[in-house]
Amino acid sequence: MRLNKVNCIGLGWVLALSLALAGQSSLAVAQEGEEVPAPAGDLPPPADDDGLSDEELAELEGGEEDLDRVGPEVFDEGVKLYYEGDYVGASKRLWDYMSGNAPGAKNYGYAEYFMALSLDQLNLTHGAVEYYFNVAKNRTKPELLPDALQALEVLSRKVPIDQDLIFKDLIYDTSFGFIREDLRGFIEYIQGLLDYRNGFIQWGQLHFQRIDKGSYYYYKARYVQAVYELVKFQLEESLKIFEEIMASDFEQADVINKTRQSVARILFEQKKFDEAYQMYERIDSPVEKQASVFLEEAWAKYYQKDFRRAMGLLYALEAPAFYRYFNPEKFLIKALIYKNLCHYNVAKDAVAEYRQHYGEAVEAIYNRVDMDQNEILLDAALQDPALIEMSEFGGLLDTEMGRLADYSADWGENGLLDHLNRIYELKIKDTNRRLKMKLDRAIRSVAEDLLEFEEQMNLLEYEIGLSIYKRIKGTPTQKEASKQSVPSSGPQVYYAFDGEFWNDELHDFRFFIEDRCFSEERWE
Amino acid sequence: MHPSVQRKFTSLLLVSCLLVLMGGPLSADDSGDLSEGRVYAIQDRDFRMSQEFSVGLAFLPLDAFYKYFALSGHYVLHFNDLWAWEAIHVSFSKFMDINTGLEAQMSSDWDVSATDTEKIDYFIDTNLMIKPMYGKVALFNKWVVYLESYFLLGVGAEKFQTAWFPAVDVGAGMRIFLTNTLSLRFEAREYIYIEEGGVDSTLFLGFGFSYNAFAEDRFIDRDSQRVGVRQ
Numbered sequence: 001m002r003l004n005k006v007n008c009i010g011l012g013w014v015l016a017l018s019l020a021l022a023g024q025s026s027l028a029v030a031q032e033g034e035e036v037p038a039p040a041g042d043l044p045p046p047a048d049d050d051g052l053s054d055e056e057l058a059e060l061e062g063g064e065e066d067l068d069r070v071g072p073e074v075f076d077e078g079v080k081l082y083y084e085g086d087y088v089g090a091s092k093r094l095w096d097y098m099s100g101n102a103p104g105a106k107n108y109g110y111a112e113y114f115m116a117l118s119l120d121q122l123n124l125t126h127g128a129v130e131y132y133f134n135v136a137k138n139r140t141k142p143e144l145l146p147d148a149l150q151a152l153e154v155l156s157r158k159v160p161i162d163q164d165l166i167f168k169d170l171i172y173d174t175s176f177g178f179i180r181e182d183l184r185g186f187i188e189y190i191q192g193l194l195d196y197r198n199g200f201i202q203w204g205q206l207h208f209q210r211i212d213k214g215s216y217y218y219y220k221a222r223y224v225q226a227v228y229e230l231v232k233f234q235l236e237e238s239l240k241i242f243e244e245i246m247a248s249d250f251e252q253a254d255v256i257n258k259t260r261q262s263v264a265r266i267l268f269e270q271k272k273f274d275e276a277y278q279m280y281e282r283i284d285s286p287v288e289k290q291a292s293v294f295l296e297e298a299w300a301k302y303y304q305k306d307f308r309r310a311m312g313l314l315y316a317l318e319a320p321a322f323y324r325y326f327n328p329e330k331f332l333i334k335a336l337i338y339k340n341l342c343h344y345n346v347a348k349d350a351v352a353e354y355r356q357h358y359g360e361a362v363e364a365i366y367n368r369v370d371m372d373q374n375e376i377l378l379d380a381a382l383q384d385p386a387l388i389e390m391s392e393f394g395g396l397l398d399t400e401m402g403r404l405a406d407y408s409a410d411w412g413e414n415g416l417l418d419h420l421n422r423i424y425e426l427k428i429k430d431t432n433r434r435l436k437m438k439l440d441r442a443i444r445s446v447a448e449d450l451l452e453f454e455e456q457m458n459l460l461e462y463e464i465g466l467s468i469y470k471r472i473k474g475t476p477t478q479k480e481a482s483k484q485s486v487p488s489s490g491p492q493v494y495y496a497f498d499g500e501f502w503n504d505e506l507h508d509f510r511f512f513i514e515d516r517c518f519s520e521e522r523w524e
Numbered sequence: 525m526h527p528s529v530q531r532k533f534t535s536l537l538l539v540s541c542l543l544v545l546m547g548g549p550l551s552a553d554d555s556g557d558l559s560e561g562r563v564y565a566i567q568d569r570d571f572r573m574s575q576e577f578s579v580g581l582a583f584l585p586l587d588a589f590y591k592y593f594a595l596s597g598h599y600v601l602h603f604n605d606l607w608a609w610e611a612i613h614v615s616f617s618k619f620m621d622i623n624t625g626l627e628a629q630m631s632s633d634w635d636v637s638a639t640d641t642e643k644i645d646y647f648i649d650t651n652l653m654i655k656p657m658y659g660k661v662a663l664f665n666k667w668v669v670y671l672e673s674y675f676l677l678g679v680g681a682e683k684f685q686t687a688w689f690p691a692v693d694v695g696a697g698m699r700i701f702l703t704n705t706l707s708l709r710f711e712a713r714e715y716i717y718i719e720e721g722g723v724d725s726t727l728f729l730g731f732g733f734s735y736n737a738f739a740e741d742r743f744i745d746r747d748s749q750r751v752g753v754r755q
């Protein structure tokens with residue numbers, strides 16, 4: 001819900017009419033009686049689609065009397081302050097201008113654009129996005145459209161933004177006509193992506209075909225197409241597209257790393273564990289974002305029976321950066337490794353450790369209490385990819401709204417502070433509502449996963465017990481164990497782990513442990 | 525305490541402290557029993573020395589009559605990551621001394637003249653080098669700096685104004701790697717030389733820039749093995 005103007009009170013039906021006629025989709029007010037904008041009365045009276053001039057509309061809304069007319073010199077002052085780098089002052093004066101004029105006023109579109117720029121400079125990105133949206137959607141100043149879209153494109157890559165507002169309401173729902181080349185990729189990609197999501201594959205393909213080859217959005221589009229092939233279980237076709245992305249000299253880390261991880265997963269499914277591991281190792285995203293990579297690598301190494309490396313990767317997952325990562329699998333692999341090395345007691349300890357971490361959550365599921373009250377389940381659900389962006393966006397809104405108070409001295413008097421506070425409050429409420437809707441489903445999914453792990457851990461515990469029994473009954477052989485040692489020098493450095501995690505070491509952990517199975521007579 | 529004994533004691537103490545400080549953490553690395561499991565971060569060395577050419581400055585602080593500065597040059601052949609041979613070290617201190625004024629003061633205040641005030645001209649020595657410590661430290665929590673410590677044991681000679689004296693020397697130092705080919709080294713050496721009347725010593729404090737020739741022969745390209753985990 002967005003408000004871009006105050007000072008005018010209108011009835012709901014008048015609002016609906018004015019929105020429909022003026023195309024002000026950014027001015028949405030949910031309840032009757034909230035403040036709405038009104039067009040100015042002294043504007044030239046262009047004929048509306050329905051034959052109503054702005055004057056007539058203004059008369060209908062009765063807003064003319066409510067406006068304090070503010071002259072263009074206020075706008076000029078705002079722009080001057082912007083170019084002088086005084087973004088707080090610029091926002092203040094631009095708001096003076098906007099709140100004293102109707103959206104149809106001569107410089108209103110420019111005022112919105114400069115307001116967006118100023119808020120952007122002040123790192124109030126959501127406020128900026130709202131105004132860029134207005135500029136791009138209303139197009140009262142069509143010449144500003146490319147700049148507004150450009151700014152939105154940059155913000156969409158830098159910070160979490162309101163994707164429903166920008167991607168769905170603005171880009172997907174709008175035909176922009178001719179768009180300059182450097183923006184076409186962004187627009188076509190978003191439109192194609194949403195077509196794919198909505199199942200309109202052919203339309204999506206048409207959009208993707210219009211993107212310049214070799215550009216950032218071209219490879220993002222190819223990635224979407226590869227994932228679509230994957231969803232259809234066309235592994236070979238999917239791999240072909242992924243390999244095309246990797247073979248390019250394209251260096252955008254997000255696309256390349258997602259591609260690497262996807263390829264590694266396919267290779268893993270094809271039981272090419274070594275190749276999968278090598279592919280995982282090529283991922284160079286920030287290490288704190290590699291929790292899933294570590295876990296998947298550990299599985300690959302486990303299947304290769306390289307337990308030392310697999311366990312090292314699990315140790316890396318103990319790093320504080322991964323504290324919140326929901327990974328009951330870690331305990332499962334750990335217990336399996338210990339069991340495979342015939343360290344049965346510690347294998348049982350790993351099972352106990354799992355219960356210590358997740359026992360309370362499992363109990364909550366069994367007891368059918370409100371699962372969204374359980375911190376572990378809630379935290380795990382919030383790691384659902386669909387929710388991560390939304391919760392990050394919620395976090396950004398909270399942060400930015402908190403920072404608005406810093407400007408209370410400058411923006412308190414003229415109402416800009418209240419206006420921005422209201423924008424943020426409404427968006428936070430809306431985001432929380434949407435988050436809650438998706439959260440219920442995510443919690444249920446986490447609960448199901450956890451029950452499955454619980455079952456596997458129970459089975460594993462039983463198998464460990466059985467192995468202990470077999471060992472007691474067995475006769476030791478004379479087989480020699482391979483000795484492990486740490487060299488005192490050499491081309492490799494061995495940093496004994498003392499509990500302090502260094503980012504550059506997380507990929508290099510190895511677990512040295514004796515294989516106690518050497519003296520065991522196996523029944524099989 | 526006799527001044528010469530005190531001087532020896534002081535210099536030995538300095539070197540010992542340096543050795544203890546640099547050697548102390550060694551005891552923390554307890555390889556221990558691997559049977560119950562132990563985690564190591566195993567990394568290829570980012571910095572490996574090959575053939576080292578070094579130039580530097582030195583300061584000889586313990587002579588009561590003269591404080592010496594010296595220009596130094598070294599060539600070190602690194603056999604591997606643990607052992608190296610400092611084939612030659614030359615430090616030239618002739619004409620680079622500062623008179624402390626003690627001799628003049630003794631003469632004017634007490635009418636006493638010093639008997640043994642020979643100046644050092646230069647050193648030349650060859651040393652065995654052992655490099656047991658290699659690691660990284662966090663600098664201001666912003667940068668990771670790689671270090672190596674080394675210990676020296678060697679033989680050589682000290683040339684005074686009138687004569688050569690054979691010497692043995694021990695020392696310890698620390699190398700800070702700047703790049704694969706450039707490093708800074710800081711070191712302290714104690715030269716114990718045999719003079720006509722007995723044994724005496726000279727403390728040598730130096731630092732220098734080293735160029736690691738043929739570094740590429742020993743460079744392990746971690747990035748070719750794994751891309752970008754360094755932060």
